Amino acid sequence: MGVLLTLPILIPLFTAALCLLAWRWWRVQRVLGLVSAFALLCAAAALLYRVRTEGIQAVQIGAWPAPYGISLVADLFSAMMVMITGILGAAVAVYSAGSLDKARQSFGYYPLYHVLLMGVCGAFLTGDIFNLYVWFEVMLMASFVLLALGGGQGQIEGALKYVTLNLMASSVFLAAVGLLYSVAGTLNMADLARKLRHAPEPGIVTVLAMLFLVAFGTKAATFPLFFWLPASYHTPPVAVSAIFAGLLTKVGVYALIRVFTLIFVRDDVYVHTLILVIAGLTMVTGVLGAIAQNEFRRLLSFHIVSQIGYMIMGLALFTPLGLAGSVLFIIHNILAKSNLFLVSGLAQRFGGTFDLKKLGGLYEEHPALAVLFLVPALSLAGLPPFVGFFAKLLLIKAGLEAGSYVIVAVALGVSLLTLFSMMKIWTEVFWKPAPQRHPAVRRRAGAGLWASTASLAALTLALGIAAGPAFDLSRDAAAQLVNPQSYIDAVSRAHR
Amino acid sequence: MTLLLAVVIGVLYAGGLYMMLRRSLGTLIIGLALLSHAANLLIFTVSGLARGRPPLLPDNGVPAGPVSDPLPQALILTAIVIGFGVLAFTLTLMHRTYQITGSEDIDELRSTE
Amino acid sequence: MTSGILRTTSRLLKPLLLIFSIIVLLRGPNAPGGGFVGGLLAAAAFALQAISTDVASARRGLHVSPQVLMGAGLALATLSGTVGLLAGRPFLTAQSVAIALPWGGELRLGTALAFDASVYLVVLGAVALIILTLAEE
Numbered sequence: 001m002g003v004l005l006t007l008p009i010l011i012p013l014f015t016a017a018l019c020l021l022a023w024r025w026w027r028v029q030r031v032l033g034l035v036s037a038f039a040l041l042c043a044a045a046a047l048l049y050r051v052r053t054e055g056i057q058a059v060q061i062g063a064w065p066a067p068y069g070i071s072l073v074a075d076l077f078s079a080m081m082v083m084i085t086g087i088l089g090a091a092v093a094v095y096s097a098g099s100l101d102k103a104r105q106s107f108g109y110y111p112l113y114h115v116l117l118m119g120v121c122g123a124f125l126t127g128d129i130f131n132l133y134v135w136f137e138v139m140l141m142a143s144f145v146l147l148a149l150g151g152g153q154g155q156i157e158g159a160l161k162y163v164t165l166n167l168m169a170s171s172v173f174l175a176a177v178g179l180l181y182s183v184a185g186t187l188n189m190a191d192l193a194r195k196l197r198h199a200p201e202p203g204i205v206t207v208l209a210m211l212f213l214v215a216f217g218t219k220a221a222t223f224p225l226f227f228w229l230p231a232s233y234h235t236p237p238v239a240v241s242a243i244f245a246g247l248l249t250k251v252g253v254y255a256l257i258r259v260f261t262l263i264f265v266r267d268d269v270y271v272h273t274l275i276l277v278i279a280g281l282t283m284v285t286g287v288l289g290a291i292a293q294n295e296f297r298r299l300l301s302f303h304i305v306s307q308i309g310y311m312i313m314g315l316a317l318f319t320p321l322g323l324a325g326s327v328l329f330i331i332h333n334i335l336a337k338s339n340l341f342l343v344s345g346l347a348q349r350f351g352g353t354f355d356l357k358k359l360g361g362l363y364e365e366h367p368a369l370a371v372l373f374l375v376p377a378l379s380l381a382g383l384p385p386f387v388g389f390f391a392k393l394l395l396i397k398a399g400l401e402a403g404s405y406v407i408v409a410v411a412l413g414v415s416l417l418t419l420f421s422m423m424k425i426w427t428e429v430f431w432k433p434a435p436q437r438h439p440a441v442r443r444r445a446g447a448g449l450w451a452s453t454a455s456l457a458a459l460t461l462a463l464g465i466a467a468g469p470a471f472d473l474s475r476d477a478a479a480q481l482v483n484p485q486s487y488i489d490a491v492s493r494a495h496r
Numbered sequence: 497m498t499l500l501l502a503v504v505i506g507v508l509y510a511g512g513l514y515m516m517l518r519r520s521l522g523t524l525i526i527g528l529a530l531l532s533h534a535a536n537l538l539i540f541t542v543s544g545l546a547r548g549r550p551p552l553l554p555d556n557g558v559p560a561g562p563v564s565d566p567l568p569q570a571l572i573l574t575a576i577v578i579g580f581g582v583l584a585f586t587l588t589l590m591h592r593t594y595q596i597t598g599s600e601d602i603d604e605l606r607s608t609e
Numbered sequence: 610m611t612s613g614i615l616r617t618t619s620r621l622l623k624p625l626l627l628i629f630s631i632i633v634l635l636r637g638p639n640a641p642g643g644g645f646v647g648g649l650l651a652a653a654a655f656a657l658q659a660i661s662t663d664v665a666s667a668r669r670g671l672h673v674s675p676q677v678l679m680g681a682g683l684a685l686a687t688l689s690g691t692v693g694l695l696a697g698r699p700f701l702t703a704q705s706v707a708i709a710l711p712w713g714g715e716l717r718l719g720t721a722l723a724f725d726a727s728v729y730l731v732v733l734g735a736v737a738l739i740i741l742t743l744a745e746e
Contacts, residue, residue, distance in 0.1 A: 002699050002700070003694055006694065006699075006700040010687060010690075010691070010700070013683060013686075013687050014683075014684065014687045016680075016683060017680050017681075017683030017684035017686075017687060018680065018684065019680070020676050020677065020679050020680025020681075020683065021677055021680035021684065022680075023674060023676040023677055023680070059699050060699055061699055061700055061701050062693070062699060062700070062701040062702050062703065063693070063698050063699050063702040108676070111676075111680075130571055130574075133575075134574065134578070137578045137582070140582075141578075141581060141582065141585065144582075144585055144589070145585065148589055148592070152596070153596050153597060153607055156589065156592050156593050156596055156597075157593065157597075157605045157607055159589060160589060160593055160605065161605075163582075163585075163586055163589060164516070164524065164528065167528050167531070167532075167582060167586070168516075168528075168531065170582075171531040171532055171534070171535045172535075174532075174535040174536075174539070174575055175535040175538050175539070177539075177571070178535070178538055178539030178542055178568070178571065179538070179542055181539070181543060181567070181568065181571070182542035182543050182544070187567075552641070577645070581739075584739040584743075587743070588739075588742065588743065591743075591746060
């Protein structure tokens, strides 16, 4: 039973195994990787359909009953995240097959890529807090090596900073899990939710909540723990940057939302005020950092930080509308941000550099690329009719309803600055006259690169046009998050 | 005993952080190792210390006396394994860094800032 | 590092370590022991060989590359977990069959042992990869 729930973990695991067995034949690995990425996409779509039609799905791995065994649970939020992982996994697999150098492809890129996808899907699906730690580590191990793989000085230095700060966060996470176990005597998240509701010492529970906030906050790159991100994300090849930018920090955000809607719900107002302050500061520092940048991918990296603020703003408001806004914003942001990274890769291919000052004239030479840039960029800045507009609209409306006018003002101001910095990229890369090109610059890019970039842009556009269904889906996901009883019930009658 | 271990954990955390704040790559990795040991020891201590209680059942499935909770030990074992893998990778990474930059002063690693 | 004493003893120790690692692995499903410890012991045998003679001979001793060992282990883990799925139970549910032995008694073959063996392979592969890579530098 529960095959659908297991498939998003099984498919990448088996692919990684086969890729390792085919270690010497990297072309075989590439084919395997592509086939499996699309298989994962199909499995994720089937899971989302099942959760949408039949409600929350849960299964006990190894048939050990909850709360002793490990549960896999998929509510709508998890299923949507797995779905977006499938989409991004397939798009970046196509992009990397056409853009990575042979050395990286033959030194373990494919097995690592699929281990990374497995870690991400596992983190989204698990219903056990220690298992969440394990999936985080699986994901981090894969990302460490992907980040450092085949790298020169910049890549190695970026990896060093990334590794050090993420390991510190992991050790806080581990300590918090141990302490949580000693307080509640269980690690199953549904069981924790039940037990901590009546915990005798609320003070200790709040301390634990803060430890989790620090651990996940570092992994999600919130203020003031985000410094590792802009120091590392622009160093690896574009395909790796794109998958990191899309997925890794969002796993941290997912964990924050999961833990603070399911386990630490009875904490009083000040925890949510704290998260709200962090959200505002994250937005502002991220966008201010971005404005000062002149390197395409570094600028985008700072925007990742800024947008994390919007995602946890919905969590901090803790209203159904706010959470729906967060969910829709995460989905939109994963699509748009990875898309922009892929565009930066194409711009580098045609312009020879990531330096905004030295790029230019790409509108004239490659108008299609200019369109592919504008769709995610305007969506990110929150202009209609793109999905980013609707996501921000929900968040702002939720903020107004909750009476948090300061955060609404901050969110609107940061939107303007985001638009400003997207326009900066537009003028520098596309609009201004072309400078003298380096002779080694390529004129063409393979169909795979175009197709993967265009499909993400098309999805952003489609979600904007189909904003109604997308909103319904996020609203239902948020309804499940606000009312954790359905999650708890699903785990208690999980398949064995 | 719990008090003693609590002090030890505190010293490990403090030592780990102190080592990480030094500017050398070598002490950074020792600091990371100390942090993970501190976390493991913390789990071990907070889950309750007991003497002479095996976490195992004999063949007939009936415990002979009091047994201790095996779960924290499983958690620690898993964390040790993960920590081992991560530490081995970090060691290689530091080695590469030293080879490429020729320096082990963290302050000099500024090319990505 | 070519100490004669170390070289001679390790020639004796390596097969002992390997046999002992298999024994520990086979104890795994029902008693203390298992794939992880077994894999570490086996990796220790190859590490000893790498220290006492040279890394190249340890690599030759493994016969296949560590990556392939890890791949085989992961594939075996997936398959042993899938047996449970095929039987209509959740992933990784233990399944076993008892085979009557001609000289009496029975042999239980189950997915628990297969999973332990997969852990053995992954640990051996991963640790060998780490140690051999570091030793080559």
